[in-house]
Amino acid sequence: MLTLLEQIDKGTLWRAIGGIHPPEQKVLSNTTNIASLPMADEYVIPLPQVGDNATLAVSVGDYVTKGEVLTSGSHFGYLPVHAPTSGHIIHIEQRPSNHASGLPVLSCVIKPDGLDTLSDKVHPKLALTDIEHLSNQEILSKIQQAGIAGLGGAAFPSHIKLNPASDIELLIINAIECEPYITSDDMIMREQSDAIMQGIAIVHRLLKPKRLIIAIEDNKPQAISIMQQALSRSVLPEDGVRITTLPTLYPSGGEKQLIQILTGQEVPSGAIPAQLGILVQNVATCYAIQDAVLRNYPLIERVVTITGNNVAKPGNYWLPIGTPISHLLSQTNFKGLDTDKVIIGGPMMGYALYNDSAPTLKGTNCILLPDANEMAPEQKELPCIRCGECAVVCPAQLLPQQLFWHSKAQEYDKAVSYNLNDCIECGCCSYICPSNIPLVEYYRIAKSAVKNEIEEKKQAELAKQRFELRTQRLEDEKLAREAKQKEAADRRKANMSGTDKDAVAQAMARIKAKKEAEANSEVASSAPTDKRDAVAAAVARAKAKKAAQTSPEKLEASTTQDPVDDKKAKVAAAVVRAKAKKAALKTADATLPENDSEATESIPDAPVAQIDDKKAKIAAAVARAKAKKAAHKAVDTSAIEPQSDTETSKPVPDTPVAEVDDKKAKIAAAVAKAKAKKAALKAADATEVQNHAATSEPATDAPIAEVDDKKAKIAAAVAKAKANKLAKQAKLDNGKD
């Protein structure tokens, strides 16, 4: 069993999977030498990296020399672009891109001065020996500064590719050029074989691979022999370096397919060849690398095949990168109509360009200008007959008809399960399909839909995360707010005084009192019924407390329970009682003392309610006075001896005290007295005693409601007591009568 490297040395080829043999049509363009075209009126150099990895190094109006760099950047992936000729920058603006979409891209437009003055950084070509002292990093830097990208079509930056993370065992120089029509690599190999070998030697030096294969398809015999000779002349070691000829088969030039044919290995799905220790480099890129490293000459021109039956002068041309397609169409006598195609690349994988003002790019290897009969005629898509030819030709060993079935039904998940993403879009299946089904187009649509789906999923996931974070944040904020509020409340509670607490209790009591007042309207008539009266609140409180303690009925009946802390008031009351007794003894009727005692007993009601001692005294005095008068009147009405007058004068010393203390009380008392008198006079009329007693009460109630003064209330209470007394007296009188 030979090792892989031994088999490579023997030139073993492995079986290619799938593939087709489309008409090659290479003879159209490979019979003439590489030519040049007259200079264009303007060159359009797209600056796709500006705004991303690069910044503009020039501005409109600047003069640039050929090879002068137009951008600057320091990013790892930065790839400079250079002026393809000397001239002035006339625009930096959006121009149609050389892309299937034709979307505009920021481009630098240079008007050539026709002198083609070369940048002074470009120097005469050195020999390979002159760069031996350079480090790999220096060489890679030169390659990067020259803006070298893969010229096979994908235009991947070479300085990244040539700096792989792992060791490279096998370096493959891809000179397959399997697409029909294209001959640019063929021609550059024929004309620049030694320079290419120098480029290969530089790459070989960078990577130090164990083996190097220059792979050429057998439809390029001239190139093969020329390269063979150049190889023998080159500095490349004889061992481990070989030119391998492959049978012509499309798409054996695909990187993955080439590796499979040359090594029998497969690049794992989603991986790069470097993981197998293999690196594939396009042959024309090696020429550009040599130019960059040995001459400091940037990548500003390349060989482009211009071919097809719609062009009078098919062939290969050295074209400055940035040449407008329209210019080269006119220079090669393009005879097509707008119903014809302008294909960038080959007929299998190239894209049809819509707008010919787009420029050539670093990856533009061919411009195919077929006439109406050259390409496949437009034919109606027929039903798939499951012939399976597509699966036979598929180099990726996919099942194209299953992919088609699911792609068409938009069952993209199923299409992915059939490895949709391993499709290299080589076009073999579409080429072979007897039902004219544009399979690759279906796959492209499906792929982009899958890509979008993934993108949308990603976006949805982000949105979900955002939403969750927001919900979390709101929740956190709410909790924080609540904690803050709780803390503040605690602080307030801690700072709160006893009075504040009382206030709450008072408010509670007020509410209770109101309820009770309503329930016992008869008794509570002495209490303030005006709810809106805020000033009376304090009084009400005190009353309410009491009311809560003792039922109103008891209040009237048991005066002894009431906490009368005033001695004077008691004394006064005792005095009054004593006087009353005396007066009663004097009176003939035995019922009077009862009456008096009732009257005096009722007196404490008011002071008890008022608490204040002074007022109590006043009230007592007033009561006494009233009692006297009432007794006096009673005497008068009952026609008793005038001794009562002397008796009434006895309490006089008390009265001045009351007068001095409070004028208002006196006034109130006077008013009450007056009223009492009137009531008494009316009572004299024996027929309507009950009525009067009833009316006298409302009379005393009214001032209470109006006058919010405590004293006024006291007076009122006193008046009430008097009125009671009068009423009883009147009753007695009536009884007597």
Added chain:
Amino acid sequence: MAFKIASSPHLSRNFQTSTLMQRVILCTLPGVATQCYFFGWGVLIQVALAITVALISEAIVLQLRKRPVADTLKDNSALLTALLLGIAIPPLAPWWLTVMGVLFAIVIVKHLYGGLGHNIFNPAMAGYVMLLISFPVQMTSWVAPMMLASQPADLLGSLQLIFLNPSASEVEAYKLGFDGIAMATPLDTIKTDLSMGLTSIESLTKSIFNDGFGVGWFWVNMAYLAGGLAMLKLNLIRWHIPVGVLASLFICASVGYLLNPDTHVGPLLHLFSGATMLAAFFIATDPVTAATSVRGRLLFGALIGVLVYVIRTYGGYPDAFAFAILLANLCAPFIDHYIKPRTYGHRSRS
């Protein structure tokens, strides 16, 4: 200047379904001609009748389905179906048998399932099986080879027999050999003889067998084999299904013959009798109803071969290709689901 845009690839082999079908039809011609040579004008009459009915019925169905009529008829698929059914029906079978079979194949089996590319069963074989089950007497009345027949049918006689509702005795006359014994197909003969206690060697001594092969049938099979090889050469079909069918039939027959030569017929007789070559190259390879992957096709073909052998040897029918193919059609989606090629870069095996 603005140009036309289109998706790649811009090249096409430009080899259409209609061309494919047309070439397949051309490749059947040697077999059809041989069949005519041995079995008379009836073969051609049935084929012509089948094609006419197929084209008319397909046109009507397409009209009903609101599909382009002319374009679809041009794909030649109905033509091929009718041809295959026409050559499978006994040459002197009554006209209504062919008409019913073709109508069933085109209208029900093909178009009611969605038309070309969507049918599950091979239309020709489904039509054939329908006839075989419904009209076993007519479908098994195969005529004697011309050179062995006591009364070979000429063109006029064939037309009369097919279209004029002949009496049973008239038909019977064409089935008699020159020895006056009613002849069946070679496979039928062996089956009957084996059931009557004869050994296969004894059976092969009968006049219908000539040097170990059925008279006429050997050459018919050879002609279809030649047509099949031409199809392979022209890349009209891939080799996997025919090889699968023939190899598995050969292997099964060899094993059976080696185990018990008296009650089993040899592998070569299996390969060159009945519809073997026609079915292996022209019917089993119908892409619509077959498996699609390379390994799947080998399995699909092998399955047909095994089923044919089993039914021929142990079943009630002398030939079994129609049943075997329909059964394999049923398995095709299943095979496709489980047998997928390993995609490039996906390491399912090391």
